[in-house]
Every structure is written in C-alpha cells, then in structure tokens.
Amino acid sequence: MMSAYSPGACDNGEQSRVLEKILKKYKGSEGALIPVLQEAQEALGYLSEETLKKIAKATGRTLAQVYGVATFYAQFRLEPIGKHLVRICHGTACHVAGADDIDAAVCGHLGLPEEGGTTGDMEFTVEKVVCVGACSLAPIMIVDGVAHGRLNPDKARSVIKSYQKSENERSGGGARSGKRAQKKK
Template sequence: MIKNKKQIDEIISKFIGKKGSLIPLMQEIQNIERYLSIDTMRYLSEKSGVKLAEIYGVATFYTMFKLKPQGKHIVRICKGTACHVSGANSIARSLKQELNLKDNEDTTKDGLFTIMEVACLGCCSLAPVIMIDDNTYGKLTPDSVVDILKKYN
C-alpha cells in the first residue's frame, strides 16, 4: 500500500516526459516515503511508463536509495581513521546499546532512528564524530552521545 499517493502523483506529473528525470524523481519520492518500497516502484512504473526493472536497477545501483524503511532520524557514525583511533567503536557500541539495536539491526523498532557507519565526515579535529540528520557532534564520549540522542524524538 502507498501512503502518500497524492504527493507522489504530483511529483510524477512534475517530472514526466523530462529527459534524465528518473533519478531526481525517485529521490523526491524517497524524501516523502523515506525509502522506496516495491509497491511504490511498481506504482511509479505504471504511472510513468518506465519499466519496473529499470527503476529497480537504479534503486539498487545507487546507495542513496533505500529499499528498507529508514528511521525519522539518520545517525551517521564516522569510522574514518581519526575517529577510529579516538574511540568510534565505543561510541557506536554506546549508541546501539541505548537504541536497543542488535548487531544486524540498523533501525529502531519505533522507527525513530537509523544508524549507519560512514567514512570521514570532514571534521577530523573533532573526532570522534557523529551526525544526526544535518547536525554534527564531535569530541564525543560514550556518555555524551547518549545525552545527545535524548534531544531527538
């Protein structure tokens, strides 16, 4: 089932017939739905006339597209060299413990947070660093990162 059909229809009508518009179109839909479900991709295919296989191929090729539901807040944990040597692993452990995430899980059951490990976030002097949505937090400790999480709901 597609939740935001009306908004998706508006996005499709904005892009339809424009060359090279499939990726931005898919991005805008993902921004609303927070991921691309197979139902959404099928609907997009029916509405746009683009083959489902092509849409699915684009969605699986580019890492920016998510095929699983993402949390309301995206937590990026830097595992670059400076952060690694400054304790990124203990920050990640603390985050996972606070969010009740098992090793193979990345999204909380309440859908509030998705965590992901990334390479350098470009502010190594603040190591260890995380980003939550567009906000950067540095010089973290396993305790301070728990306090930061509490600001988000």
Template sequence: MLDQSYYSKTDEIIEHYGKDARSLIPIMQDIQAEYRYLPGELLTYVAEQIGITEAKAYSVATFYENFSFEAKGKYVIKVCDGTACHVRKSMPVLEALWKELGLSKKKHTTDDMMFTVETVSCLGACGLAPTMMVNEDVHPSMTPEKALAVIEELRGRG
C-alpha cells in the same frame, strides 16, 4: 500493500517533474524525503508511470547508497567509522548507541521508528573525529557519553 495516499502523493511528485525517464532520480529523492525510505511498490509504480523498466528503476536505486528500501526512523544517526574516526574511537560510540537503543549490526531501526543507526565510511569531517550525524546535524568529537546525551535530547523532542 501501501495505502492509496502513497500513490496520490507519488502522482503529485511525478506531475511536478514530468513523466520522463530523466525525472527518475529527483522523483525517488522526493519520495524518500516524504517517507524516509523508498517503498519498492512505489518504485515499480514510478517506473510504469515514466515509461522505464522496473529493472532500470531498481538498478538506479540500488546504485546510489542514499536510497533505502527499509523504513528509517525519525532520527537517522550516522556514525563514521573511517580511518580518522576509527582510530579516535568511533566504535565505542556506535556500541553505546546500539546498547542504549537495543540495536545491532542486523537491526538498525528501533521498533518505535524513532531512531535508525548506521555506520558510514566517511562524513568528510576527519578533523572533527570521531564524528556522528543526526539527520543533517554534525556532532564532532563524540564519546559514548556525548552520544547518549544526544539520544536523551532527541527523546525529549519526541
């Protein structure tokens, strides 16, 4: 059950875009930007408010990969495992992050909600492989040691 403040903020977002089915994606983007994920309860609420079915809202949200129904950490780390990154040893980078943060294929976010680690098929920076992103920042030519140094720097920021 979400706090009433989530619904109040969602009402502000809906008001900004208008109660129209065409507003669904920008509304979902703003909700996810606000909370770092898309709470299912809010998606249902948005569907009611803009006059679409819950099924339609969920079909749109699940179609696009960047929408997440799971809460993510303050720092979302994406490790590329596309061909160029994989052959240049991106998996040892991923494994070092998992080990350092106590994460795995099944557990993506630290208990303190500080870090989320995901693998992606491509970050579009093949010439910089292996590549890792932290939120919007690209980190090229990664090694396990460099990845752990990034984690330490982020921990220092809080």
C-alpha cells in the same frame, strides 16, 4: 539531510498525490530517475515496492531497472525508518578516532546490534555512513541532519538521550496540559 517526512502524517491517498507531483515535475526530462527517487524518498521516508512500481510506470522503465538503480546507491532505503535518523560517520579520521566505540555506545544504548538498524518502537534508525567530510571534529555523528562532533561514548549516549528526552517531554507536556484542561473544568 533533514527529511520532510514524518511517520503517519500522510495516508495512502496523500502519498500518491505527493508522488504524482514529483513525477509530473520531471516528466519527459532525460536521466531524471535519480532525482525522482531522491525526492520521493525525501517526501515519503522510504521507497516502497508500490512507489518503485509507480515510478517505473511513469518513467517508462521496467521495475527491474528502477530497483537496480535504487539498490545501487547507498542513499536509497527500501524499508521504513525510525522517527530519528542517526548516522555515525566511519570516515578514516573517525575510524582512527574510535568510531567503532561510538557505534557500540549508541547501539548498545538503544538495544540494537552493532551494525545498526531500527528500534522496535520505530523511534531511532542507526546507520553507518562513509565520511561526512567534517574530519577535524572526529568522531562525529549526524542526528536528523544536525552534526554532533568530538564525541566519546558518553557524549554520544547523552546526545541520543537528549533526543529521547525531548520525545518524553513532548508526551509529558501533553499530559500536563491535559491536567490543566481538567482543572479548568
């Protein structure tokens, strides 16, 4: 799923306000801890210790209970993630179609260990997921919510490169417009 979060977009004050809003929405509704955690992660990118403490206080649970739930489900992240989230499917169909080779290609290209992780420049986070349910397009990976199917190692690398390229273009584009601005002067 696309995250509404963009790193560095909101300061601490804004983060608290966003969280307050979510907590208010679910106030008093029984069993709402999971939706609260989901929405908080969606808005803030990950669940920091501070966020978990606030959620515990507002929902009347102990921090241990909230932490227990947050660590039980695969969806929740307690660490910040990179700008682009790459999820490589490891369902059965993808496994027999060579998902491990896709891991190796993507992680090798980004300089990450094969089990994934986040690049040092916080650009990419790579994680393995279990079955996205698009088995006929195996092997498949999802980058920022967009699915790329029928992969092979080359194709997977070029998908990642296209995200790196769009990144470079953006910064390159900035430089060009800078030059244009200079010319105008």
